[in-house]
Amino acid sequence: MKDAINREQIEALLRSSAYHRFLDVQVDELSEESITISLPGNALFVTGDAEYIHGGIIATLIDIAGYFAVHRKVNLPTPTVDLQINYLRPAAPGILRAKASVVKLGRSVSLADILVTDHAGKEVAVGRGLFSSKQ
Amino acid sequence: MKDAINREQIEALLRSSAYHRFLDVQVDELSEESITISLPGNALFVTGDAEYIHGGIIATLIDIAGYFAVHRKVNLPTPTVDLQINYLRPAAPGILRAKASVVKLGRSVSLADILVTDHAGKEVAVGRGLFSSKQ
Amino acid sequence: MKDAINREQIEALLRSSAYHRFLDVQVDELSEESITISLPGNALFVTGDAEYIHGGIIATLIDIAGYFAVHRKVNLPTPTVDLQINYLRPAAPGILRAKASVVKLGRSVSLADILVTDHAGKEVAVGRGLFSSKQ
Amino acid sequence: MKDAINREQIEALLRSSAYHRFLDVQVDELSEESITISLPGNALFVTGDAEYIHGGIIATLIDIAGYFAVHRKVNLPTPTVDLQINYLRPAAPGILRAKASVVKLGRSVSLADILVTDHAGKEVAVGRGLFSSKQ
Numbered sequence: 001m002k003d004a005i006n007r008e009q010i011e012a013l014l015r016s017s018a019y020h021r022f023l024d025v026q027v028d029e030l031s032e033e034s035i036t037i038s039l040p041g042n043a044l045f046v047t048g049d050a051e052y053i054h055g056g057i058i059a060t061l062i063d064i065a066g067y068f069a070v071h072r073k074v075n076l077p078t079p080t081v082d083l084q085i086n087y088l089r090p091a092a093p094g095i096l097r098a099k100a101s102v103v104k105l106g107r108s109v110s111l112a113d114i115l116v117t118d119h120a121g122k123e124v125a126v127g128r129g130l131f132s133s134k135q
Numbered sequence: 136m137k138d139a140i141n142r143e144q145i146e147a148l149l150r151s152s153a154y155h156r157f158l159d160v161q162v163d164e165l166s167e168e169s170i171t172i173s174l175p176g177n178a179l180f181v182t183g184d185a186e187y188i189h190g191g192i193i194a195t196l197i198d199i200a201g202y203f204a205v206h207r208k209v210n211l212p213t214p215t216v217d218l219q220i221n222y223l224r225p226a227a228p229g230i231l232r233a234k235a236s237v238v239k240l241g242r243s244v245s246l247a248d249i250l251v252t253d254h255a256g257k258e259v260a261v262g263r264g265l266f267s268s269k270q
Numbered sequence: 271m272k273d274a275i276n277r278e279q280i281e282a283l284l285r286s287s288a289y290h291r292f293l294d295v296q297v298d299e300l301s302e303e304s305i306t307i308s309l310p311g312n313a314l315f316v317t318g319d320a321e322y323i324h325g326g327i328i329a330t331l332i333d334i335a336g337y338f339a340v341h342r343k344v345n346l347p348t349p350t351v352d353l354q355i356n357y358l359r360p361a362a363p364g365i366l367r368a369k370a371s372v373v374k375l376g377r378s379v380s381l382a383d384i385l386v387t388d389h390a391g392k393e394v395a396v397g398r399g400l401f402s403s404k405q
Numbered sequence: 406m407k408d409a410i411n412r413e414q415i416e417a418l419l420r421s422s423a424y425h426r427f428l429d430v431q432v433d434e435l436s437e438e439s440i441t442i443s444l445p446g447n448a449l450f451v452t453g454d455a456e457y458i459h460g461g462i463i464a465t466l467i468d469i470a471g472y473f474a475v476h477r478k479v480n481l482p483t484p485t486v487d488l489q490i491n492y493l494r495p496a497a498p499g500i501l502r503a504k505a506s507v508v509k510l511g512r513s514v515s516l517a518d519i520l521v522t523d524h525a526g527k528e529v530a531v532g533r534g535l536f537s538s539k540q
Contacts, residue, residue: 017182019189047152054154055215056198060191080190081379082352082400083220084489086516086533088509090214103531104493108378108404109351111491111531126508126516128491128533130352130400134378216514217487217535219354221381221398223374238396239358243513243539244486246356246396261373261381263356263398265487265535269513287452289459317422324424325485326468330461349495350460355488 094119499524
């Protein structure tokens, strides 16, 4: 199967959102099976004591990566229906990467799994998201 | 039961995080049963077409409100274990409010429910979060 | 709003499933806002030491109650898309009741909240389910 | 790492519950990384029209498999804290298998992923469960 949209189109869409540009999220890797979105370290995103990255930033990255895993397959807006996030350990400040793949592509909703790793490659969270995929 | 910490202490903690100050989250209402955290509208938080607020911002607000609903009762760090977020409708740009209450206060983990409304009072998302509450 | 289907129709549907008849689930209460399904105590449903009811039985009751909360509003099959279950405390053997209400009725999927109480009225679990509601 | 308990001990525990014996769940496969629990087809477990297996049965199998994935590692009761279940497609009547592995073994709670397949090997549901693992 050919992807519905290519890397350049994904990057353009990713950067079309003001919040995405602020976060500075990028397409890190792209394969038939998965998409990895990276989010650079930013002193704004840490907790008060600067020891780790805020969980809301991780949730946001999970949402974005899952969205694009589904979106690239259907090439239509795929608004998030629900998100399940399990935090595994505190995320050390620095770049985060979220690798997302589609578990089930459905005619009405689609499911994606997302794994977030920190700059050292440690798994910091797993996410599972349901996205609207009505065509 | 008296709350473990009072409003001034909650506000100081809330503002002790760089990310919280950036988001400009505030304690909006506080009762024995619930805490409401508000997040002002910000042009940065909208999607590309500026029609609604990014789901990651809503997830972040759910995380923060649930955290403080539990934290104020135990007065110890209560890191998020997991989050479940269901989006109900697109959130119109403007202030968001998240009202959080504790469903179950446990010796090991505690559960909180969170409801997010937009500036017009429309329900835009519900969240349920599990937070560590080891004492 | 008039319900799409009435109590007799709900009861007939509920009993049309072999598994439901085996469980002996019943419509306990019905209002415009919610439906309560009861499940009688059964020595088969307890754990080895007979101290509490198996979590799978509670998950099943959550699924059934959420299904009918949505189904009665749309009067079409509403297969479960996903379930989130949080166990609050062990369920003492005896009758269980699950009260379910619709959080959001959507054109594609609908969300229901479910609260399970044991024979003494203690809250033993909360559930949140997404059900297909395409019309 | 040697498992905390061996296959014979797992099987004895699995069969020590009245509900497990009724379901006739069995240890199907066991490796260092995962445990697979099978549940034989049973005419009681289908929906009214006998076309597919009840979602509550699938939720129950997910709970059991996740429980034992964690339990075998810690050798202490590991009650279910929460379950997330996503149904992928209707489950054809017949044997079901749930393969469970531990995502994170924690001092307070542990996370397991579970995949359920039907008799033909088709994926019918995915689950993620959090289990208490206080030692």
